[in-house]
Amino acid sequence: GAVVSQHPSWVICKSGTSVKIECRSLDFQATTMFWYRQFPKQSLMLMATSNEGSKATYEQGVEKDKFLINHASLTLSTLTVTSAHPEDSSFYICSASDGGNQPQHFGDGTRLSIL
């Protein structure tokens, strides 16, 4: 149980395009979803926390207009990187929790490469 599916797993696109990444909880209702960014050989950096039906809460230093997060249902959250540039290239990982002190369950990540 507790499967989180993230799609796509790898994206290569040109500078200036927008990229949407989907995160779905397949067998539980995710009241809260999280988006992380991970640089090579480093730990995860939390970008934002989103609760279903509410606006996302962004961490300090994360541009909310650059990284648009939507959490419209209990099983789906999306991260859209708008007007992506090479410096946005990274590994993006989502996670989901059904609340309380329950563990977060992670997707397999999306490797984003901007040319």
Place this chain on the structure above:
Amino acid sequence: GDSVTQMEGPVTLSEEAFLTINCTYTATGYPSLFWYVQYPGEGLQLLLKATKADDKGSNKGFEATYRKETTSFHLEKGSVQVSDSAVYFCALLNTGFQKLVFGTGTRLLVSP
């Protein structure tokens, strides 16, 4: 604020060796503690957890005991395999908060 400190890697072991990865934490209250594992190119998988003092989490031969007196949650395995090569993250989740606090991760390399 809350924080997690892990031993720096990489930890390099031969197959069947004993593994310990140290993790200590600083937190107010009574957090839940977790170990996650990340295989190359993948997201994180929950390996084990403990929610209160003296709890022992275990999975796939890995164990960790929640030690409140030493604020530690060290990961151990009696006999590692090549397939255990990965990055291991210690994390805490404090009561009333939603965010996981991660350690920096420890890379484990197991050679045949």
